[in-house]
Amino acid sequence: MANKMKIIKKSMAWYYPNYLLPKIRGVIQCRDYARNTTFQSYYQNPVFRKEDQAKLIESSELSKIAAFPVKPPAACETSSVYHDPIVNKVINHIMEMGKKSLARSLIEKAFENIKRTQIERYHLASTQQEKDKIELDPKKILHQAIENSKPLLQLTPIKRGGITYQVPGPITENRSLFLAIKWLLEATYEKERTVHFPEQFAWELLDAASNSGKVVKRKQDLHRLCEANRAYAHYRWQ
Amino acid sequence: MRIHPSLLGGATQKNARRPQKEPVPFQMLLPLQLKKTVSGKGDKLKEAACMQEMALMFACFKKSDFNQQECLKEVAAFQGCYNEYNKRMTTQREQGKKGILVPGEKKLTHRQLNQLMRSFPPK
Numbered sequence: 609m610a611n612k613m614k615i616i617k618k619s620m621a622w623y624y625p626n627y628l629l630p631k632i633r634g635v636i637q638c639r640d641y642a643r644n645t646t647f648q649s650y651y652q653n654p655v656f657r658k659e660d661q662a663k664l665i666e667s668s669e670l671s672k673i674a675a676f677p678v679k680p681p682a683a684c685e686t687s688s689v690y691h692d693p694i695v696n697k698v699i700n701h702i703m704e705m706g707k708k709s710l711a712r713s714l715i716e717k718a719f720e721n722i723k724r725t726q727i728e729r730y731h732l733a734s735t736q737q738e739k740d741k742i743e744l745d746p747k748k749i750l751h752q753a754i755e756n757s758k759p760l761l762q763l764t765p766i767k768r769g770g771i772t773y774q775v776p777g778p779i780t781e782n783r784s785l786f787l788a789i790k791w792l793l794e795a796t797y798e799k800e801r802t803v804h805f806p807e808q809f810a811w812e813l814l815d816a817a818s819n820s821g822k823v824v825k826r827k828q829d830l831h832r833l834c835e836a837n838r839a840y841a842h843y844r845w846q
Numbered sequence: 847m848r849i850h851p852s853l854l855g856g857a858t859q860k861n862a863r864r865p866q867k868e869p870v871p872f873q874m875l876l877p878l879q880l881k882k883t884v885s886g887k888g889d890k891l892k893e894a895a896c897m898q899e900m901a902l903m904f905a906c907f908k909k910s911d912f913n914q915q916e917c918l919k920e921v922a923a924f925q926g927c928y929n930e931y932n933k934r935m936t937t938q939r940e941q942g943k944k945g946i947l948v949p950g951e952k953k954l955t956h957r958q959l960n961q962l963m964r965s966f967p968p969k
Binding site for chain 2: 756760761776777778780819828831832834835838841842843
């Protein structure tokens with residue numbers, strides 16, 4: 609009984625987005641409209657999370673923003689406890705032809721698969737210490753997987769004396785997040801026809817969260833290439 | 847019959863390819879004084895940022911076979927350096943764009959210099 613309560617308590621954790629990394633959220637929340645927007649440049653992005661609003665009030669920046677008109681938030685941008693900017697980002701990456709509900713159902717199915725696998729592992733584990741190590745929250749696993757597959761460096765082609773050098777350099781937070789999600793999805797699409805997307809995606813996420821698998825290897829390969837080309841690093845111009 | 851090349855050229859030639867006759871007369875193509883503005887070419891930083899941190903990170907990566915978990919300190923130092931650099935560059939760019947003059951600053955951007963030259967034009 610006590611065990612069961614613990615599982616429920618652990619699984620409850622995915623309703624509370626307290627573990628979200630503030631830096632990632634800062635990157636994701638600055639949503640910009642594409643071309644041909646009807647909003648003038650002085651329109652502010654909406655602040656729809658209660659925590660962020662509290663932060664604004666605390667830093668007394670609210671009075672500055674209050675003077676300007678605000679863009680309407682998108683349908684998915686809610687102050688609900690279920691809202692998670694990273695999950696939303698991944699849904700948007702999976703989405704094709706604007707079929708968001710399908711993309712959402714796919715990722716929810718993948719989360720269910722992760723949950724089932726982890727609970728099975730939990731019950732198979734013999735000792736309490738092993739059980740404590742197993743993460744049962746699929747959203748936490750997604751966050752960990754993305755964090756583990758984010759590259760730290762990138763190679764930029766720079767032409768010097770008719771030769772194109774691949775020059776290693778630092779990467780922005782935004783681009784590294786984009787690459788991590790892109791690589792995770794590319795690894796997922798590389799599957800047998802009979803294996804469905806949610807299954808494969810769940811496996812890729814579990815692999816990346818445990819710091820192994822295709823995507824982490826791809827990141828390390830990029831780092832290796834950067835290390836091999838480190839002699840060109842001084843070609844980088846800023 | 848072939849003509850010897852020394853007979854072809856020389857100062858007697860009529861076209862523009864003839865050698866110049868010494869002394870070459872001076873032509874003033876531009877006014878002989880400095881411009882009242884400076885160009886922004888010198889402002890570009892030649893040096894790449896965070897090279898030291900990157901080298902340290904690579905050394906650690908090589909030691910731990912590219913396992914990031916063992917080099918958390920180096921990685922944090924590298925990313926912190928890059929973030930710091932980005933922040934510095936954005937503030938510099940913004941101030942440069944506006945041409946805001948910070949009192950007591952030794953290194954001025956070209957926009958700031960132009961601002962100064964405009965308000966106190968050289969004779």
